[in-house]
Amino acid sequence: MTIGERIRYVRNSKNITQSALADSIHISPSFMNRIESGSSMPSIDTVCAIADALHSSPQELLCDIFVYPDDTSVSERIKNIVEQLPAEKQQLVLETLEFLLPRLI
Numbered sequence: 001m002t003i004g005e006r007i008r009y010v011r012n013s014k015n016i017t018q019s020a021l022a023d024s025i026h027i028s029p030s031f032m033n034r035i036e037s038g039s040s041m042p043s044i045d046t047v048c049a050i051a052d053a054l055h056s057s058p059q060e061l062l063c064d065i066f067v068y069p070d071d072t073s074v075s076e077r078i079k080n081i082v083e084q085l086p087a088e089k090q091q092l093v094l095e096t097l098e099f100l101l102p103r104l105i
Contacts, residue, residue: 003047004036006061010054011036025049044085 001009011021022032027046034040035050042050044058051058082093 002038003042003061004038006063007050007054008036010056010061014054016054021050021053024053044089 008018011018018032018036019029022029025046031040035042035046047061048058051061054061082090085093
């Protein structure tokens with residue numbers, strides 16, 4: 001499932017129209033349509049805004065687009081994901097991990 005298909009699926013499951021979703025995150029309905037149809041790729045900020053508007057998480061919307069070989073370690077997968085984020089989001093991930101670390105040990 002592509003990210004656009006996942007967004008459409010979650011949006012439909014919550015009975016939200018494409019136009020209402022677009023309006024709630026201040027993008028045009030035509031851009032929302034292009035995202036869902038796969039002809040445009042949303043930025044990470046747009047994915048986060050869509051997830052927030054759908055009362056979902058970015059991870060839920062992105063879960064199908066990350067495919068890793070079976071031999072990729074968890075730490076390498078985390079590194080690959082984090083490297084795709086802007087610096088301020090990377091910092092947020094780092095702070096979250098540092099917060100969780102004592103609870104996981």
